[in-house]
Amino acid sequence: MLVCGVDDAGRGSVLGPLVIAGISIEKNKIKQLVKIGVKDSKQLSPQSRERLYEKILSIVDGYYVAKISPKMIDKNVNKNLLNQLEANYMAKVIKKLEAGSSYVDSCDVNPKRFGLYISNIAKTGKIISSHHADRKYPVVSAASIIAKVSRDREIEKLRKNHDLGSGYPSDSKTMGFIKNWVSQNGDVPIFVRKSWKPVKILLKSST
Known part of the structure; x- marks a missing residue:
């Protein structure tokens, strides 16, 4: 049976995309992820993440990466819908990977509510939503590494x-x-999130 793990990268950043990544893998191969040393991407150096990224892709049966632009983030933050936006994209990733069960790292204070929201959109398989899923489940650890490396590459550009x-x-x-x-142009570049409070303060002080 295929198992899926989904995680994000860059949610707290003030610039660049919010990246949602998922991997799918046969359940009996998960031990291979453990063997190569997958863990929460935040606990790994950039060099370790890059090395594991290639190894993960050689083991998994499928993966999918979605990137949410600052413009889309701003639109949803201004409506207080950031969690729903992330859930929608996680559902999109899960639908692409078509696994029997999917583990997601919940950004909602209520993981059960977050999981139900994703399940209602994805309409495929079982959704297991948990806080710190990237530390608990190797499939989510692997997804967190794919998400982080993908975002780091966008920032490097x-x-x-x-x-x-x-x-x-x-x-x-x-x-x-x-x-x-802002002082030179009167606005932020397109890759900066205007809806973030520190940016709002800068924009307000420049007018």
Whole structure:
């Protein structure tokens, strides 16, 4: 039976896409993921993630990566629908992978509600929704690595032309980049999320 794992990367970032990735694998092959050392991507160095990324793709039976643009994120955050947006994309990934059961890392405070929402959209197989699923289930750990590497590669493309820092609002380099851009252009670049509070403050102070 095919089992699916789904996770996100870049939810808290102030720029770039929110990436949703899923992998599908025959249940009897999950031990191979454990053997190569998959774990929550946040616990791995960038070099380890890149190395594991290639190994994961050589083991799994299928994978799918969806990227949500800053514009789409802003549209939904402004309506207080970010969790629903993420659930919709997780359902899309699950439908593509057609597994008998799917494990997802819940971004909702209520994992059961999040799982039911995905299930109602995906209408395929069983959905197991949990907090910290990327630490509990190797299939979600593998998905978290695929998501993180995919997002890191998107950010690297931006770094070729911009000195961005990490992309997170706690990074003074990132916020300095956005502040300078706003002061010079009166708005943020298309890859920055306008709906994030620190960005709203910068935009408001520039008017």
